[in-house]
Amino acid sequence: MKNTVLITGCSSGFGKLAAKKFQSEGWNVIATMRSPEKEAELNKLDNVLVTALDVTSNESVKNAVSVGLERFGRIDALINNAGYGGHSFLEQFTEEQIYAMFETNVFGVMRVCREVLPYMRKQKSGTVINVTSMAGYMGLTLTSTYSASKWAVEGLTESMAMEYKPFGIKVKAVAPGAFGTNFVSASDNNFEGGDEEIRESSEKIGAHFLTVVEQMQNQSGKVADPQEVAEKIFECVITDAPVHNIVGADAEMLKTMMDSMPRQQFIDTLEDLLLPKN
Ligand SMILES: NC(=O)c1ccc[n+]([C@@H]2O[C@H](COP(=O)([O-])OP(=O)(O)OC[C@H]3O[C@@H](n4cnc5c(N)ncnc54)[C@H](OP(=O)(O)O)[C@@H]3O)[C@@H](O)[C@H]2O)c1
Numbered sequence: 001m002k003n004t005v006l007i008t009g010c011s012s013g014f015g016k017l018a019a020k021k022f023q024s025e026g027w028n029v030i031a032t033m034r035s036p037e038k039e040a041e042l043n044k045l046d047n048v049l050v051t052a053l054d055v056t057s058n059e060s061v062k063n064a065v066s067v068g069l070e071r072f073g074r075i076d077a078l079i080n081n082a083g084y085g086g087h088s089f090l091e092q093f094t095e096e097q098i099y100a101m102f103e104t105n106v107f108g109v110m111r112v113c114r115e116v117l118p119y120m121r122k123q124k125s126g127t128v129i130n131v132t133s134m135a136g137y138m139g140l141t142l143t144s145t146y147s148a149s150k151w152a153v154e155g156l157t158e159s160m161a162m163e164y165k166p167f168g169i170k171v172k173a174v175a176p177g178a179f180g181t182n183f184v185s186a187s188d189n190n191f192e193g194g195d196e197e198i199r200e201s202s203e204k205i206g207a208h209f210l211t212v213v214e215q216m217q218n219q220s221g222k223v224a225d226p227q228e229v230a231e232k233i234f235e236c237v238i239t240d241a242p243v244h245n246i247v248g249a250d251a252e253m254l255k256t257m258m259d260s261m262p263r264q265q266f267i268d269t270l271e272d273l274l275l276p277k278n
Contacts, residue, residue, distance in 0.1 A: 002026065003027045003028070006065070013181030014179075016042065018081065029049070075116055080129065083105045083131065088190045105152075125169065129173070131229075132153045141209050141274045173245065179228075179229060232245060
């Protein structure tokens with residue numbers, strides 16, 4: 001019997017590329033997205049079921065899992081990829097924006113896991129991959145809310161890996177660096193929020209952050225290709241990859257730096273890099 005993967009957030013970026021990767025490797029793919037009626041590519045591929053799934057809705061999650069199981073009979077891998085960013089000072093976001101980000105990036109992951117895990121337990125096998133971020137390993141400027149959401153999922157992943165090991169279920173995280181998907185345009189920033197001091201500061205820090213990311217990517221001499229993330233996700237499903245996985249030259253560079261020095265020294269180094277000098 002063919003393996004089946006369910007992936008969230010397949011309308012673009014890593015999710016769409018992962019759907020194509022699994023399909024090309026002979027897997028059945030339940031490619032889920034919020035607006036399947038807009039999809040024109042994945043539904044033309046053999047063994048791909050494009051179906052609606054909004055990670056913020058219990059009903060939508062239940063329905064997608066049930067439709068997927070009806071079509072393919074099992075789910076061997078679950079890729080929790082749906083998510084979005086938001087860059088602003090903590091004070092700039094409205095409370096609704098903060099809750100909404102957690103609803104998708106954290107509770108959305110839990111919701112889909114809770115629906116799929118009982119079937120994986122019945123199968124006595126399965127792999128869950130949670131797509132996090134390098135912002136889930138370290139504090140960066142203007143990412144406090146996003147970082148908190150991705151750290152939450154890194155912690156969730158590590159605990160779940162232990163909890164579900166006795167059931168034959170593997171749980172791992174893939175943490176990408178910066179890649180040119182729709183991520184930046186889809187980000188829910190609020191640079192207009194907060195008082196004048198915060199607004200001025202966020203503009204300055206934001207511009208500096210982009211320069212640093214660009215410099216790091218140039219230094220590595222590699223263009224960040226989102227396909228790399230799709231390949232990493234697939235590799236983590238089919239191999240004995242560890243619980244925590246990093247992907248992207250910038251993320252690898254930062255992680256190497258992080259591992260090479262005491263934590264406070266790393267935080268001081270990042271501050272030096274990310275806070276503009278004037
Ligand atoms: N690109 C990067 O630099 C980067 C770095 C680190 C981590 N990540 C993480 O990687 C994951 C994928 O992002 P990406 O870079 O591929 O960006 P992307 O192209 O914007 O894709 C994000 C996907 O998530 C979906 N999504 C958002 N909210 C959803 C919801 N409530 N229910 C279901 N789907 C939802 C989007 O669907 P719609 O089309 O309906 O909006 C889209 O398909 C995210 O978790 C992101 O945090 C990205």
